[in-house]
Amino acid sequence: MSHLKRSLGIGLWFMFLTLPLMVVRVNTVSREVEWRWSNLVWVGICAFAIAWFWQFSIERRAAQRAKVAAEPHPEKDRPSLAQRLADDPVLSRRVLLAAALIALIFPWAVSTTQNFYHVNVMVSALIFVVLGLGLNITVGLAGLLDLGYIAFFAVGAYTYALLAKGFGLGFWMCLPLGGVMGMLFGVVLGFPILRLRGDYLAIVTLGFGSITKIVLENWDTVFGGAAGIAGIPRPDFFGLPLDGREKSIYTYYIVLALVAVTIFVTNRLKNSRVGRAWMALREDEIACVAMGVDMARTKLSAYALGAFWAGLAGVIFAAHNNFINPDSFTFMDSAMVLAMVVLGGMGSILGVIIASLALKLLPEYLRAFAEYRMLVFGAVMVLMMIFRPQGLINNMRRKYEYDTADVESNDGGK
Amino acid sequence: MDFQYLFELLCGGVVKGSIYALIALGYTMVYGIIQLINFAHGEIYMIGAFVAFIVAGVLTLTGYSGLGILPLAALIAVIYAAAYGYTLEKIAYRPLRNAPRLSPLISAIGASIFLMNYVQLVQTPDFLPFPELVPDFEFLGDLTQFMSSVDVVILAVTTVTMIALTVLIKYTRIGKAMRATQQDMVMARLVGVNVDRVISATFIIGSVLAAIGGVLIASRTGQINSAIGFMAGIKAFTAAVLGGIGNIPGAVLGGLVLGVAETFGAGYISSAYEDVFAFGLLVLILILRPAGLLGKAVKQKV
Amino acid sequence: MAASSTRGGKKLLEVSGLTMDFGGLRAVDNVGLDIHAGEIVALIGPNGAGKTTFFNCVTGIYTPTTGDVRIHTADGATRRINGMKPNRITGLGMARTFQNIRLFPAMTVLENVMIGRHCRTGTTILDAILGTSRSAREERESIDTSYQLLKKVGLADVADEYSRNLSYGAQRRLEIARALATEPFLLLLDEPAAGMNPQETHELDELITRIRDEENVAILLIEHDMKLVMNISDHICVMEYGKEIAQGTPKEIKENPKVIEAYLGEEAHA
Ligand SMILES: Nc1ncnc2c1ncn2[C@@H]1O[C@H](COP(=O)(O)OP(=O)(O)O)[C@@H](O)[C@H]1O
Ligand SMILES: [Mg+2]
Numbered sequence: 011m012s013h014l015k016r017s018l019g020i021g022l023w024f025m026f027l028t029l030p031l032m033v034v035r036v037n038t039v040s041r042e043v044e045w046r047w048s049n050l051v052w053v054g055i056c057a058f059a060i061a062w063f064w065q066f067s068i069e070r071r072a073a074q075r076a077k078v079a080a081e082p083h084p085e086k087d088r089p090s091l092a093q094r095l096a097d098d099p100v101l102s103r104r105v106l107l108a109a110a111l112i113a114l115i116f117p118w119a120v121s122t123t124q125n126f127y128h129v130n131v132m133v134s135a136l137i138f139v140v141l142g143l144g145l146n147i148t149v150g151l152a153g154l155l156d157l158g159y160i161a162f163f164a165v166g167a168y169t170y171a172l173l174a175k176g177f178g179l180g181f182w183m184c185l186p187l188g189g190v191m192g193m194l195f196g197v198v199l200g201f202p203i204l205r206l207r208g209d210y211l212a213i214v215t216l217g218f219g220s221i222t223k224i225v226l227e228n229w230d231t232v233f234g235g236a237a238g239i240a241g242i243p244r245p246d247f248f249g250l251p252l253d254g255r256e257k258s259i260y261t262y263y264i265v266l267a268l269v270a271v272t273i274f275v276t277n278r279l280k281n282s283r284v285g286r287a288w289m290a291l292r293e294d295e296i297a298c299v300a301m302g303v304d305m306a307r308t309k310l311s312a313y314a315l316g317a318f319w320a321g322l323a324g325v326i327f328a329a330h331n332n333f334i335n336p337d338s339f340t341f342m343d344s345a346m347v348l349a350m351v352v353l354g355g356m357g358s359i360l361g362v363i364i365a366s367l368a369l370k371l372l373p374e375y376l377r378a379f380a381e382y383r384m385l386v387f388g389a390v391m392v393l394m395m396i397f398r399p400q401g402l403i404n405n406m407r408r409k410y411e412y413d414t415a416d417v418e419s420n421d422g423g424k
Numbered sequence: 425m426d427f428q429y430l431f432e433l434l435c436g437g438v439v440k441g442s443i444y445a446l447i448a449l450g451y452t453m454v455y456g457i458i459q460l461i462n463f464a465h466g467e468i469y470m471i472g473a474f475v476a477f478i479v480a481g482v483l484t485l486t487g488y489s490g491l492g493i494l495p496l497a498a499l500i501a502v503i504y505a506a507a508y509g510y511t512l513e514k515i516a517y518r519p520l521r522n523a524p525r526l527s528p529l530i531s532a533i534g535a536s537i538f539l540m541n542y543v544q545l546v547q548t549p550d551f552l553p554f555p556e557l558v559p560d561f562e563f564l565g566d567l568t569q570f571m572s573s574v575d576v577v578i579l580a581v582t583t584v585t586m587i588a589l590t591v592l593i594k595y596t597r598i599g600k601a602m603r604a605t606q607q608d609m610v611m612a613r614l615v616g617v618n619v620d621r622v623i624s625a626t627f628i629i630g631s632v633l634a635a636i637g638g639v640l641i642a643s644r645t646g647q648i649n650s651a652i653g654f655m656a657g658i659k660a661f662t663a664a665v666l667g668g669i670g671n672i673p674g675a676v677l678g679g680l681v682l683g684v685a686e687t688f689g690a691g692y693i694s695s696a697y698e699d700v701f702a703f704g705l706l707v708l709i710l711i712l713r714p715a716g717l718l719g720k721a722v723k724q725k726v
Numbered sequence: 727m728a729a730s731s732t733r734g735g736k737k738l739l740e741v742s743g744l745t746m747d748f749g750g751l752r753a754v755d756n757v758g759l760d761i762h763a764g765e766i767v768a769l770i771g772p773n774g775a776g777k778t779t780f781f782n783c784v785t786g787i788y789t790p791t792t793g794d795v796r797i798h799t800a801d802g803a804t805r806r807i808n809g810m811k812p813n814r815i816t817g818l819g820m821a822r823t824f825q826n827i828r829l830f831p832a833m834t835v836l837e838n839v840m841i842g843r844h845c846r847t848g849t850t851i852l853d854a855i856l857g858t859s860r861s862a863r864e865e866r867e868s869i870d871t872s873y874q875l876l877k878k879v880g881l882a883d884v885a886d887e888y889s890r891n892l893s894y895g896a897q898r899r900l901e902i903a904r905a906l907a908t909e910p911f912l913l914l915l916d917e918p919a920a921g922m923n924p925q926e927t928h929e930l931d932e933l934i935t936r937i938r939d940e941e942n943v944a945i946l947l948i949e950h951d952m953k954l955v956m957n958i959s960d961h962i963c964v965m966e967y968g969k970e971i972a973q974g975t976p977k978e979i980k981e982n983p984k985v986i987e988a989y990l991g992e993e994a995h996a
Contacts, residue, residue: 042485208525209525210710213661221704228694279851283864284850287841300785300787300812301907302813304813382545388539392538396520396531409886412836
């Protein structure tokens with residue numbers, strides 16, 4: 011009953027809140043005021059329903075917390091579906107094989123020589139998968155909130171554009187160079203700022219991201235200013251001439267390979283000395299340095315490695331689009347990549363891949379959704395933090411194999 | 425050296441800086457109490473400006489005119505900004521009071537993106553002309569070559585607002601509770617301060633100041649859009665850090681320094697890079713003196 | 727003030743005139759303390775006496791305002807470590823636990839201990855990506871060493887559990903295992919028995935002596951449980967209001983009138 015009253019109150023409150031912005035629109039050209047009263051009704055109804063559900067969810071979450079607190083030694087966290095999948099080597103290998111096959115056949119299945127729109131969309135989405143996985147190293151594993159990540163993407167893209175157009179260097183030459191340039195920028199920028207506290211670091215990286223965009227926009231003799239750089243060559247295939255569809259499919263395979271390499275590398279690192287140090291740093295900086303981990307070096311490696319991947323992705327982005335300008339490298343793009351990591355689950359490779367594909371493909375295919383895209387991203391970031399901070403897919407726990415020879419005699423077993 | 429130009433820039437810088445200071449106060453007060461960068465604070469400022477624009481627009485188009493419009497529009501803007509600030513804290517931050525430190529920050533970024541796009545969708549992504557509501561003051565005389573009448577209003581309003589804020593924090597009950605909570609939240613709670621109420625009050629006061637800043641700057645630049653909050657928010661945050669975050673006089677000083685530095689940079693070097701000066705200053709201050717101009721360095725307890 | 731007992735063993739840590747100010751507050755005021763090989767030394771004193779701050783100064787978390795902290799390493803060299811970074815001090819052979827438990831909650835129990843191996847291994851990013859033999863060897867070694875340490879502190883059966891799911895007492899023991907993984911010659915324990923029940927405290931008592939004997943490390947501990955302190959320490963230092971008020975064997979400390987007044991007396995009142 012009190013729920014009903016509260017929800018009603020909240021509904022009214024939101025009707026009040028949205029009253030001027032959602033109802034009134036002043037048209038300064040035709041000098042008319044437009045009144046949209048129907049919006050108010052919708053706000054009232056939606057706010058009421060959401061408030062109802064919200065209270066229910068918050069209560070349930072509190073009950074869960076209380077339950078956890080009541081049993082200080084719960085037997086086990088319930089394994090997630092993904093965890094169980096990963097724990098079963100036969101099944102996980104089959105699923106992986108199937109996914110790889112689908113990914114390989116995909117471009118031929120969905121395209122014709124005239125229409126290869128879906129392949130192009132997928133290339134863009136996979137580029138963002140690489141970005142998401144790269145940022146996952148910096149934010150997800152090492153806990154360094156980078157709000158200017160897209161700047162490294164820009165560094166890669168402009169490196170390729172300038173080298174290819176200015177010096178005639180080929181794609182394959184520029185791909186590693188773009189990555190290295192991204193990493194170099196990461197090291198140079200990261201070095202002075204990485205000892206800052208987490209939230210300050212976030213703001214400074216945001217500053218760097220914005221400065222990069224302003225410089226690209228205004229230094230037009232080098233970077234082409236706001237107009238950007240056009241006519242960037244596509245990746246070359248041993249000098250063979252390719253038609254449009256083949257070019258797209260070729261790029262698709264390149265970026266698919268890059269995704270595979272990124273997954274492989276992230277996975278190796280996650281379960282290594284370096285990856286564990288990143289995670290420990292994310293969990294507790296002071297304890298981490300007190301256990302002998304060099305903070306500056308560890309942070310810098312995570313930051314630079316994330317930047318390296320953004321640089322690589324940038325090269326492919328420039329090559330795929332033929333054209334780049336500063337509008338592709340705004341704060342909103344950084345925020346979108348961050349939303350992918352947050353939504354997918356910090357540190358979780360599978361989660362980030364799914365989230366990246368979803369956030370990139372949904373607006374592409376649901377045009378109605380595209381308009382509300384950023385609105386939804388913002389809401390998703392808030393809601394995920396409140397209700398599911400671990401993301402869609404839990405970061406999987408690594409189980410190690412060890413010699414349990416005489417453990418029973420020591421402490422009586424379980 | 426052209427002193428006239430220099431003085432013009434100085435005046436412009438002080439006016440701009442006093443508005444940064446108004447917004448920076450909201451950042452600093454919130455940070456002082458819950459150690460959160462309220463990323464969505466710039467959006468509250470933008471919403472304040474939008475509400476004022478709508479109220480003023482409706483009034484002028486339905487035939488009202490006169491001096492009453494500006495105060496009325498500002499009043500309603502302030503009320504709405506306060507309501508948005510209060511609601512924002514309740515929804516996006518309160519459930520995360522005990523979460524890991526990056527969670528509320530990510531939530532704040534999400535809230536900021538949400539609010540920006542909300543206004544863009546329900547109003548317009550385009551720039552809107554903000555009406556000229558401040559009449560030309562006759563008594564300014566020769567001073568007008570340095571300062572418009574809007575600038576005079578801005579300086580007067582910010583001065584009065586800051587005095588009011590000082591009185592509020594120094595002498596009222598809620599002000600004392602705020603200071604106690606800032607010093608030690610646990611202790612304040614133990615001695616009977618309602619910490620939740622104090623936090624809400626902090627958001628409300630910060631939002632009120634931001635809305636005043638929003639209305640003033642919109643009157644000065646003569647245009648608004650849904651994205652103005654982002655840059656203004658970052659600049660104001662820079663001002664807060666510059667002065668020493670959590671430090672109220674520091675925010676005012678930081679705002680003024682930033683405003684002047686930026687205007688001089690734009691005036692003497694290049695106006696295209698105006699924002700770069702602000703960011704550059706932010707980066708420098710954080711690297712060289714993270715405690716800010718007036719802040720004290722504290723060692724984290726282990 | 728000088729201890730009348732003769733203290734055997736090589737000198738490992740030598741602190742003299744240590745002072746630490748926070749703004750106007752002098753948390754540690756001119757404190758000196760030596761630790762010899764094979765000893766268990768206790769640092770006691772009422773809350774707020776500056777014991778934790780003393781630890782923080784010695785382990786590099788804070789840089790002391792004045793004073794000297796010197797260590798004598800196994801190769802016979804003497805090094806002044808004031809202001810050195812905590813990770814370098816750990817690398818030189820001192821490791822600690824925290825009064826307010828600081829584990830890595832989202833990592834497993836075994837992984838927590840493996841972090842302690844970080845400074846004794848050298849796998850680089852490239853090693854890890856390429857899966858070199860060094861990476862494989864060190865990984866194996868880290869897992870085995872860490873697992874053996876978990877056995878020692880009685881946590882082997884929860885090795886794959888998240889550390890946040892452990893009980894309070896178990897978390898304290900995990901911190902000890904994690905510190906031991908760095909192969910210290912001196913282990914600093916900050917209130918290891920806080921929050922433990924009498925049974926657990928008793929087991930801890932045994933664990934600490936066993937660690938000293940088996941791992942060949944000296945131990946400096948802060949503790950409020952007088953029974954535990956008197957039981958296991960060879961040497962005790964008492965602090966109050968940042969100052970050192972007495973040092974000596976447990977017997978001498980028990981009989982020292984200043985200590986009785988300042989510290990034990992307080993307990994007697996309670
Ligand atoms: N980082 C710090 N900043 C300011 N004061 C501190 C800090 N750390 C400790 N103190 C103060 O130093 C004194 C000693 O604290 P501490 O060393 O924790 O005592 P103990 O461990 O003996 O209980 C206390 O008054 C405490 O408030
Ligand atoms: Mg202590």
